[in-house]
Amino acid sequence: MKKLTTLLTGASAAGLGLALTTHGAFAQDVAAEAAEAAAAPGVPFIFNTTLFLMAGFLVMFMAAGFAMLEAGLVRGKNVSMQCLKNIGLYSTAGIMFWLLGYNLMYDGxxxxxxxxxxWFSVPxxxxxxxxxxxxSDWYFQMVFCAATASIVSGTVAERxxxxxxxxxxxxxxxxxxxITGSWGWGGGWLSEMGFSDFAGSTIVHSVGGWAALAGAIVIGPRLGKFGPNGEAHALPGSSIPLATLGTFILWLGWFGFNGGSQLALGSPEDASSVARIFVNTNTAAAAGVVVVMILTQxxxxxxDVTMALNGALAGLVSITAEPLAPSLLLAAIIGGIGxxxxxxxxxxxxxxxxxxxxxxxPVHLVAGIWGTLAVVLSNGDASLGTQVIGIVAYGAFTFVASLILWFILKxxxxxxxTPEDEELGLDRTEVGVEAYPEFGIGSQRM
Incomplete structure (x- = not known):
């Protein structure tokens, strides 16, 4: 019996060794075939194009995030209006970037x-x-343009x-x-100076923030927001769950926003960089939330749950200018300061x-400025002076141009x-469809 066991054990070991040897040879063949395929002329083209498209639809989905965040943070009588504005601005951005924007940003x-x-930039x-x-590149750039407009929508909501x-x-x-995008990403004067903004802390987020600030100044505050002595009154939003959902959607979309800005996935180095960007992006957002929770306590x-939601977004905006180079610790610090x-x-x-x-x-304008300055902490090629020049140039042009346009429209x-329409809510007076009609009817009866 002992001899039989020994023979069986030896046979098993020999069979296992043969299997491992065969498997090793097969694995080497597969690896060689994969390396050969990766070296084929069309493979980098396919992977790079796929990155643009997949990252692009993630950034497009951020439009849903902005819509849900705003729908949750405005009062119930203005929810339909915010939904309409968000689908309208995304669509308008797509048309305008095709009609004029892309060529202004990239052509010559x-x-x-x-x-x-x-006119008419047709890929x-x-x-x-x-x-x-x-x-694929055209589409990726277009969804960034739409994100800029989404920032304005939330600031000037309800009035x-x-x-x-x-x-x-x-x-x-x-x-x-x-125009401003051409300066940094279209090969313009700031690009020539060495201004560094990897995925748009300033080029997208601060530009949207400056336009929003100009609008808030010209339009003024909502009725009832401030008392006669300047004291601020809370005007609670309609749905914290919706706002939280919107924040998570934006967080998810940001992986396309930052990861896609690597602009390539055709080599192992590019794939590694995209993965690193994902990790730094997530860490910065998480740090922003934790810092807000501690400070508000x-x-x-x-x-404050609304500040915690914005803490995530501020962390994301802060890391957007340089999501690749920082260590995880530095990414957490950058996001936490956001x-x-x-x-x-x-x-x-x-x-x-x-x-x-x-x-x-605070989320897009101020944290965007901070993130653009923080580039110098991890990117040795970036100059603090050049970063400041870029921030000032983007701010001055966008704020002044937006201020003039808001005044002209006014x-x-x-x-x-009218004050009466604002009190009734823009869902009833501008849109004609209330988001929560049953609740509206009940409140009127009371």
């Missing part, structure tokens, strides 16, 4: 201040001889009429954003009587509904 900038005022399949499909707002979006997405003795910015700036805006319904100014069309 050559170190200058803008591209060409030529030409004949140009698909490089490392990616031209249409701006639909059509003046949509006209502002036409100019923001068709002219203002493409210390300052207010209660944790969260602290929310806790400091939100009450500061109340003190100076600027009504920002969703907190977009003079020609008027920006605000």
């Amino acid at each position: 900038v050559d170190g200058g201040y803008l591209g060409s005022f030529s 030409d399949p004949a140009s698909d001889t490089g490392d990616y499909a031209a249409a 701006v009429k639909l059509w003046p707002f949509m006209i502002f979006v036409v100019f923001l997405t068709g002219v203002f954003y493409p 210390i300052f207010y003795r209660k944790v 969260g602290a910015i929310v806790v400091v700036v939100v009450p500061l805006l109340d003190k100076i009587r600027i009504d920002d319904v969703v907190g977009a100014i 003079a020609i069309m008027g920006l605000r509904p």
